[in-house]
Amino acid sequence: MDIKGKTAIITGATSGIGRVTAMTLARRGAELVLPVRSTEKGEALKKEIRDKTGNASVEVMSCNLASMNSIRQFAEAFREKHDRLHILINNAGIWEMKRRQSDDGIEMNFAVNHLAPFLLTNLLIDIIKASAPARIINVSSMIHKQARILCSMCIIRSIGIPGGKKPWPKPAKKISRCW
């Protein structure tokens, strides 16, 4: 497939699979937009891609996938500059054993691995459709097979009831049952 001149967003391009993907697409002539949480890492990557591939169409933009506000800001900033998106690669993923919460009070693995790509894709879906033929690629992991979602933990904590000690409000019970 000829991807020369196609616009591609790759999340998590500063490391691992995302990094190799970014290099490969750059070599094949794609125009890259890289949402990164560390601008320092992003700028270093941009330079490396330019040096190694000769492709100067690399744009680094700030986006913390652990913050819905940051994802919205990224999508808005992207749309201000671009009216086409041919490839969206939701690659960034984490595996945290210790419980942490995102900026929105959501368990971190769930926020970054599931909600972030869902939100980002939805914020860009119209522009992707308008760019057809276009592709959305979600990079996944078999780790999810070993995981169990403790609905009470996700929901009770995200709506701010300390430790879930108080009786659950009816809506929370309902949501956790049908999760």
Ligand SMILES: NC(=O)c1ccc[n+]([C@@H]2O[C@H](COP(=O)([O-])OP(=O)(O)OC[C@H]3O[C@@H](n4cnc5c(N)ncnc54)[C@H](OP(=O)(O)O)[C@@H]3O)[C@@H](O)[C@H]2O)c1
């Ligand atoms: N590696 C494997 O063996 C393997 C196996 C199966 C599936 N996968 C899947 O492949 C994908 C990539 O895995 P990988 O091992 O290549 O990942 P990795 O090397 O750990 O890199 C993760 C990337 O995600 C970024 N990231 C993490 N949290 C972020 C946040 N809150 N906001 C923005 N960016 C964030 C990181 O940015 P920073 O550089 O700023 O940390 C980094 O660029 C993941 O979805 C993973 O589940 C990997």
